[in-house]
Amino acid sequence: DTGVSQDPRHKITKRGQNVTFRCDPISEHNRLYWYRQTLGQGPEFLTYFQNEAQLEKSRLLSDRFSAERPKGSFSTLEIQRTEQGDSAMYLCASSLRGGRGEYEQYFGPGTRLTVT
Amino acid sequence: ELKVEQNPLFLSMQEGKNYTIYCNYSTTSDRLYWYRQDPGKSLESLFVLLSNGAVKQEGRLMASLDTKARLSTLHITAAVHDLSATYFCAVAVYGSSNTGKLIFGQGTTLQVKP
Numbered sequence: 167d168t169g170v171s172q173d174p175r176h177k178i179t180k181r182g183q184n185v186t187f188r189c190d191p192i193s194e195h196n197r198l199y200w201y202r203q204t205l206g207q208g209p210e211f212l213t214y215f216q217n218e219a220q221l222e223k224s225r226l227l228s229d230r231f232s233a234e235r236p237k238g239s240f241s242t243l244e245i246q247r248t249e250q251g252d253s254a255m256y257l258c259a260s261s262l263r264g265g266r267g268e269y270e271q272y273f274g275p276g277t278r279l280t281v282t
Numbered sequence: 283e284l285k286v287e288q289n290p291l292f293l294s295m296q297e298g299k300n301y302t303i304y305c306n307y308s309t310t311s312d313r314l315y316w317y318r319q320d321p322g323k324s325l326e327s328l329f330v331l332l333s334n335g336a337v338k339q340e341g342r343l344m345a346s347l348d349t350k351a352r353l354s355t356l357h358i359t360a361a362v363h364d365l366s367a368t369y370f371c372a373v374a375v376y377g378s379s380n381t382g383k384l385i386f387g388q389g390t391t392l393q394v395k396p
Contacts, residue, residue: 197382199381199384206389208388209370210386211383257325269330269382270315270327272327273317274324276324278322
């Protein structure tokens with residue numbers, strides 16, 4: 167499978183715990199995005215990486231959230247001291263700058279987080 | 283602040299009928315996307331519209347873009363049950379960081395009844 171993959175697919179955690187999600191983009195895609203989708207809403211942008219550089223963060227990304235993309239390959243999104251309001255689907259997308267299909271973002275299957 | 287608004291938000295229709303979903307956005311953009319989402323699933327890309335007047339068709343779905351009116355439409359022809367899903371439009375925003383982040387509408391939930 168050469169698509170975007172995310173792990174885990176589902177995560178249930180208790181309030182106050184830390185969680186980490188992983189995204190593996192399509193090979194050679196240099197752009198990587200994280201979005202968050204709550205029930206009944208459209209996805210909202212969280213952060214963007216070009217290669218290993220984090221170039222934009224949404225104001226939705228509080229100090230409890232941190233994202234990395236070491237070596238410009240996979241990315242991780244960590245949420246510290248989770249709150250019930252963090253319950254959502256976390257989506258990762260990747261795209262390639264330049265070449266055919268440069269404008270299309272390919273989405274992974276998402277990680278559904280439930281904070282109890 | 284860029285806003286993307288879809289209407290209707292919910293659409294119940296009979297098989298065989300035609301209908302149109304509208305997507306309005308509040309700022310200049312030349313990249314408009316349509317995605318489909320089934321319950322509990324991720325987003326499936328349907329169309330990427332890159333220029334004013336662009337029209338793309340795939341099966342019973344046709345999308346168009348009018349950048350001057352800041353309007354895109356998704357037209358459904360002779361609906362079938364398999365088209366039941368939530369449809370999102372999204373606009374790409376580049377800004378100073380050249381991110382190309384997507385701003386999504388609220389989604390239109392389509393229910394096609396036999």
